Amino acid sequence: MISDAELVAGVGAVLASVPDPEIPAVTVVDLGISRGVRRRPDGSYAVVLTPTYTGCPATLAIEASVRSALDAAGYGQVAVVTELSPAWTTDWITDEGREKLRAYGIAPPERGAAAASLRPEVPPACPQCRSLNTQEVSRFGSTPCKSLWRCLGCAEPFDRFKCL
Known part of the structure; x- marks a missing residue:
């Protein structure tokens, strides 16, 4: 019989390999969608997921991938x-997820940005050239949890995770 610690570690390793369906460069663990494994009152275990926002259309796909x-x-x-x-x-x-997002071409908000403001005063750095000379093009990007930006330095468009 497998111990509780072994089950939690094994399930954690599985979760760390499940890619996000919209951004396959990151996993559900990298994005913080997976909140871990919990023991329920009946003694069974459950993986707890929280989508990036309540109406996220990828929620069912994430649940199915994890299952x-x-x-x-x-x-x-x-x-x-x-x-x-x-x-x-x-x-x-x-932190690893933030680096994977940058490498994929998406500007993640800096840690703590969610607490500061939904629209921070400092523009995001371009994930391509790191310039801060960037401009929001549309509040809605490739998915509802991202906005569309462009770099005025290298002229590349990029998504940015909205600070939530």
């Missing part, structure tokens, strides 16, 4: 639950 990965790894007994409270925040993106 599939858990089943394939032999963790079919672990439930997958979605919790909307507390709401996801960009502060939950890991």
